[in-house]
Amino acid sequence: MDRGAIPREELIEEIRRFMRRVGVVHAIFFGSRQRGDNRPHSDLNLVLLDERFAGQKLGRLLPELQEAWKIDLHLELLPSSPEEFEEMQEWNTLAREAAESGLHIDIQEDTNEECDR
DSSP: OGGGGGHHHHHHHHHHHHHHHHHHHHHEEHHHHHTTOTTOOOEEEEEEEEEEGGGHHHHHHHHHHHTTSSSOOEEEEEOOOOHHHHHHHHTTTHHHHHHHHHHEEEEEESSEEEEEE
């Protein structure tokens, strides 16, 4: 399948599976694939929010997280604590874009309930 042809809803379901694999209950899907104006080789932009990422270096976090990504589509990943992400929005335009226009995906830990906002 052409990478650019993966339907958006299928990508959202894969993000949910990924979130379960890495134990994260809140993510933000943003960028061209979320908006639907992507090109065939566009990457997928994803913010993962979890307290356990506080103070962690990206170089330590990214390899393990990216290993859990199972589809042949480049993943641009930003793992962050909610507080650090809030601060980051003041100086990082991508973080601000994600927060303002990205699709927030939540998975409830105790149930199968999921919601997008």
